Amino acid sequence: MNYKYFPHTDADLQAMFQKVGIKSLDDLYAEVPEQIRFRGEYQLPEEMSEIEVRQLFDKLGAKNKQLTCFAGAGVYDHYTPSAIPQLLSRSEFLTSYTPYQAEISQGTLHYIFEYQSMMAELTGMDISNASMYDGTTATAEAVMMAVAAGKKQNKVLVSETIDPKTLAVVNTYAHFHGIEIEMIPAKNGVTDLSTLNSQLSPDVAGVLVQQPNFYGIVEDYEGFADACHNQKALFIMNSVAADLAVLMTPGEWGADIAVGDGQSLGIPMQWGGPYVGYMCCTEKLIRKMPGRIVGMTKDNRDQRAFVLTLQAREQHIRRQKATSNICSNQSLMALWATVYMSLMGKQGLKEAAELSYAGAHYLCDELLKTGKFCLVYNQPFFNEFVVRYSGDVDALQKRLTENGIFGGIKLGADKLMFAVTEKRTKEEVDNLVKIAAL
Amino acid sequence: MNNRLYGNLIFELSQEGRSGYSLPKNQFGSYSVPAQLRRKEDAALPECDEMTVVRHYTNLSANNFGVDNGFYPLGSCTMKYNPKINEEVAALPQFAGLHPLQPAETVQGAEEVCQQLCKSLCELTGLYAFTLKPFAGAHGELTGLMVIKKYHESRGDEARKKVIVPDSAHGTNPASAAVCGLEIIEVKSDARGLVDLVDLERLVELEGDSIAAMMMTNPNTLGLFEKQIPEIEKLVHAAGGLMYYDGANLNPMLGAARPGDMGFDVMHINLHKTFSTPHGGGGPGAGPVGVRKGLEPFFPEVSPYHGNFAVAMRALAYIRSLGRENIKLVGPLATLNANYIKESLKDVYELPIDGLCKHEFVFDGLKDKSTGVTTMDVAKRLLDYGYHAPTIYFPLLFHESLMIEPTENESKETIDGFIGVMRKIAEEAKVNPDEVKSAPHLTPIGRVDDVLAAKHPVVTYRQLLAEV
Structure with a gap:
């Protein structure tokens, strides 16, 4: 054997063989029919030393190009405080599993309780679950939850201003789950209340909107919740978590379910994951909510303790009648978000949001000054906006990439969407504008 | 692990006016979020200095037990060692700093990680193609069942809505089927703890054209190898159903048998079990789905990018570290x-x-x-x-x-x-x-x-x- 992850010595093997009553490792598979036994060699490279593994990934890494990020579309290049990765690398967090044994999992259970508390605060909702995979799947789960919570209603209305990637995942779940999705057409980049009213009917279980929407616009959702509730439909709002430190919250807009991605809470972009999905809702809906939930209780020594609760909703008890097939949470990434919110705190989240807002508005103004860009929507935006470019968008993006800049997301033939976070300096913004003005 | 309860919540350590962060000063001029867009009240988040936060989470971690603390024989969860080199490579800034929508020519190394991992998973399972999109085991199950449903739909075989699962199956199997709009029918276990072939024959005869798939772990949840798998596979395939392998118990099969060779058409792998990525207190894991040739056009859009990419990096580091000679042990x-x-x-x-x-x-x-x-x-x-x-x-x-x-x-x-x-x-x-x-x-x-x-x-x- 003699491999670093296998502790078995020859003497160990012999003693264990004897106890089990076998002569070789091969005997352990005596019952496996020979026709399906794998006898060959895997066509894989040979063992690599740690030095070689490092070299392999360094080489692969060198094939990537680090760009100064001016793109968003749901994933943002936010600042990560140094303490977070160091705390998260603690083995007791990293190498544990779901806190089934509360007596030796209070670390995990405490931080999940903190996470739930912070997400409820951020979204202005009553309660939160213990987290979900990401924003898109959390949104799909919210759509299924709305249908399950309603009675015989099987349709969900979705605003056209939602992120198309979220919509794609929602559509996948809806197709297989037998939910009808109907789009609410957008007007000038925002969802229109009178259009929604004309589409609401008794068979609508939920209405899904995004804030800020896909184009970065902060929409006016006044009256939406009432319209939904008049038709017994749930109002679901998807938001970028960090933006809610400043913006009107889903709770203030009267949402029944708030969902979205928590990547903006200091989690690295890491090419798409892992991130963390959040789901919050009103107290009334707690027993309809999918996913794990941690609650407070007492132990038999009369100490305050935390524990997984309301498990009667979940798959390992309810099996096919469960509210969802989700059987864990995105714990470590929830911890990431929790430590982020603890460090940044009440003021820091607001300050980062204000910096992002200021940077984006400065960039927008400077681009307009070049005379080559114009704003596509005359709407308030947060840290992301869409402009029309009078030149060749592909050529511009290529030029920016060559200069080490990820210059926005292309939307249609002549439009670009830029995003700015607190990480971008004035120098970087000015450099982008200079290249874009050429 | 510390056996005295630490017990505080971060909120209880908060004092108004403290802060644990530093940000650059605004260089952009007097732009500020207008009042009408603002929330009325600040979120009641904690206010703590940096060291207080660091001590708090360090003390919380000491009330936790992980694989690095000691023996963790949690059945069905494969709590194996999580190698440290995997963590090192997953955090490399050349990967961690990539936006998922960056131009293709700037992410060639990341693409190659995915290709190398998929190729290795194909080799280890005997299947043809993998998608890394599913975020977890349960998400993989759901994705795999979607593949199966789409396959039947593509053939106009819309009536196939039933999935056979053994009565010993994981609770996620029936839940995933329900989310996918499929129905579960249970096949009994016999006195040996294996699928009761007689009962399976009865079900297949009874349900025939309504069978979408049979979903199994092998070894099953009792840890027993379903040695009648060649017969089971023939029965289900003859009835027009597909075979789904729940990869929760794949670990003992490394070096012994491959799901593809057993006759399975679709499977998921829990990278956080068999391929050593950390369980992280419940996640993030990853649940790549593999299929037999011809089924890959049916991979659904279950996540926007490349799944939990940093988890995939750890799994590749593990496979490369062990190499072909150790992985079979x-x-x-x-x-x-x-x-x-x-x-x-x-x-x-x-x-x-x-x-x-x-x-x-x-x-x-x-x-x-x-x-x-x-x-x-x-x-x-x-x-x-x-x-x-x-x-x-x-x-x-x-x-x-x-x-x-x-x-x-x-x-x-x-x-x-x-x-x-x-x-x-x-x-x-x-x-x-x-x-x-x-x-x-x-x-x-x-x-x-x-x-x-x-x-x-x-x-x-x-x-x-x-x-x-």
Whole structure:
């Protein structure tokens, strides 16, 4: 054997063989029919030393190009405080599993309780679950939850201003789950209340909107919740978590379910994951909510303790009648978000949001000054906006990439969407504008 | 791990006016979010200095038990060692800093990680193509069932809505099927703990054209290899159904048999089990889905980018580290460890089905039932001795299930220590049952009141404050 992850010595093997009553490792598979036994060699490279593994990934890494990020579309290049990765690398967090044994999992259970508390605060909702995979799947789960919570209603209305990637995942779940999705057409980049009213009917279980929407616009959702509730439909709002430190919250807009991605809470972009999905809702809906939930209780020594609760909703008890097939949470990434919110705190989240807002508005103004860009929507935006470019968008993006800049997301033939976070300096913004003005 | 409860919440350490961050000054001029867009009240987040935050989470971690603390024989979860080099490569800034929508020519290394991993997974499973999009095992199951449903739909075979699962299946199987708009029908287990072929024949005959798939783990949740898999596969395929392999129990098959060769068409892999990525207190994991040739056009859009990419990086680092010569020892050594424990304890714990197990096995509680000591009590007493408990009360086939999975990384000394303690607990159950029934005694907290938590849910700090 003699491999670093296998502790078995020859003497160990012999003693264990004897106890089990076998002569070789091969005997352990005596019952496996020979026709399906794998006898060959895997066509894989040979063992690599740690030095070689490092070299392999360094080489692969060198094939990537680090760009100064001016793109968003749901994933943002936010600042990560140094303490977070160091705390998260603690083995007791990293190498544990779901806190089934509360007596030796209070670390995990405490931080999940903190996470739930912070997400409820951020979204202005009553309660939160213990987290979900990401924003898109959390949104799909919210759509299924709305249908399950309603009675015989099987349709969900979705605003056209939602992120198309979220919509794609929602559509996948809806197709297989037998939910009808109907789009609410957008007007000038925002969802229109009178259009929604004309589409609401008794068979609508939920209405899904995004804030800020896909184009970065902060929409006016006044009256939406009432319209939904008049038709017994749930109002679901998807938001970028960090933006809610400043913006009107889903709770203030009267949402029944708030969902979205928590990547903006200091989690690295890491090419798409892992991130963390959040789901919050009103107290009334707690027993309809999918996913794990941690609650407070007492132990038999009369100490305050935390524990997984309301498990009667979940798959390992309810099996096919469960509210969802989700059987864990995105714990470590929830911890990431929790430590982020603890460090940044009440003021820091607001300050980062204000910096992002200021940077984006400065960039927008400077681009307009070049005379080559114009704003596509005359709407308030947060840290992301869409402009029309009078030149060749592909050529511009290529030029920016060559200069080490990820210059926005292309939307249609002549439009670009830029995003700015607190990480971008004035120098970087000015450099982008200079290249874009050429 | 520290056996004294730390117990604070970060909110309880907060003082108005403290801060734990530093940000650059605004260089962009007087832009500010207008009042009409703003929330009315600030979120009541904590206000703490940096060291207070660092101490808080460090102290919380000390009330937690992970694989790095000690033996974690949690059945069905494959709590193997999480190599440190994997963490190092996953954090490399050349990957961690990539936006998922960056131009293709700037992410060639990341693309190659995915390609190399998929190719390796194909080789190890005997399947043709993998998607890395699913975020977790349950997400993989759902994705795989979607592939199957789409396949049948593409052939105009819309009536195939039923999925056969053994009565010993993981609870996620039926839940995933329900989310996918499919129905579950259960096939019985026989006295040997294997799929009852007679019952399966009956079901296949009865349901025929409505069968979409059969979903199985192999070895099953009792840790037993379904040796009739060639017959099962023929029956299901002849009826027009596909075979789904739940990769939860793939670990013992490394080096022994491949799902593709067993006749499975679709499977998911839990990278956080078989391929050593950390469980992270419940996630993030990853659940790549593999298919036989011809099914890859049916991969659905279940996530926007490349799944949990940083988890995939760890899995590739693991596969490359072991290489072909060591990876084939994973299954046999895990299986040896499990059988060794089983044989060493079956005189004091009830082994309902004797014979070779694979990576795990199930006891039906203590052999001597007269003491009143339950599986729950044994599990809690193990915590006092510094072990994580096995999986308890699953599978549902037995009343006192105690499911033990040691993994290939555990040494004979560790396992002997565990066996010694398990025997000691069996002895305690006879001479001092109350000591076992009231366990744990040495952990930060004692047994908790689950009923109180569920009857009157307090799930946020705001609700907690309203209590006092």
